[in-house]
Amino acid sequence: MPRVPGRRERLQNIPVDGPKKVLLAAPRGYCAGVDRAVVAVEKALERYGAPVYVRKQIVHNIHVVTELEKMGAIFVEEVDEVPSGAHVVFSAHGVSPAVVNAAADRELHAIDATCPLVTKVHREAVRFARDDYQILLIGHEGHEEVEGTAGEAPDHVTIVNSPDEADTIEVADPNKVVWLSQTTLSVDETMETVRRLRERFPNLQDPPSDDICYATQNRQVAIKKVAKDADLVIVVGSANSSNSVRLVEVALEYGAKAAYRVDYVDEVKQEWLDGVKTVGVTSGASVPEILVQEVLAELAGAGYADVEEVRTAEEDLMFSLPKELRQDASGRRDERALGGRRD
């Protein structure tokens, strides 16, 4: 989807009954795993030259993908579309062993940009499968991350899409079941699914640590605090970004009178602002801050220039580059540590 080149009509500054303001959620935007994946593609292009192939969207954001395409990245659905011997980057959402093997068969030079927090869930799946557990993987069937994790232990994984499915799924041995989850789900909905699973299977084992990642949790906590005071919440993020879509749902659940997701400022509609005094703004974990700043600038022109940040956590997690990129052609090490603070 190409970017709409500029808004045709600016948002109007229409008076409302009281002062207008913006509550800006923090943390928002880029997480450490997204930062690392995007830099991995940039660095691969720098080192090997264009084109560099990327299996699936490197992160679920149309703006990021479009910018990397301009630099020479080619996005493909599967590795069989990549010419033999070329460089291919695996996305932040991770891949199953079958994809790794298919890439090796084609003699591709693979660069694995899987987020380390997704890799952690893969390892848990492998370990529980080895111990012969049935793994109830809470997540959205068809999402790349779920496919990658399930692919680590296809004979042991049963996907649970929703709390309602928890009431109907069948297990082979109720004393040998564990739950794991996708990293970008709604915390509340996941806990409801686990509660309903445990009602049926009291010996359900918990994962060793939370699978829903710090970035997903922090963004949900921040928007919950904003939502209760917001007439409208705008979430910047793409339609295929699970954590962005969850932010809209959480905002509505926690008291926002309305909530919408936009890729770009151009999509904000004048009628959303009818009678609105307080606008909450946030963004998903794959969204560059520049897109949020564009929304804030447009809102300022419509009278919402008073911006108050609502911060519920500080984030300082950092990841190093994928191992394939830590050394340059001359053998010099790139020890860059990547957090979530890039524009």
Ligand code: SF4
């Ligand atoms: S949202 Fe979480 S799991 Fe996904 S890339 Fe970011 S830190 Fe990693």
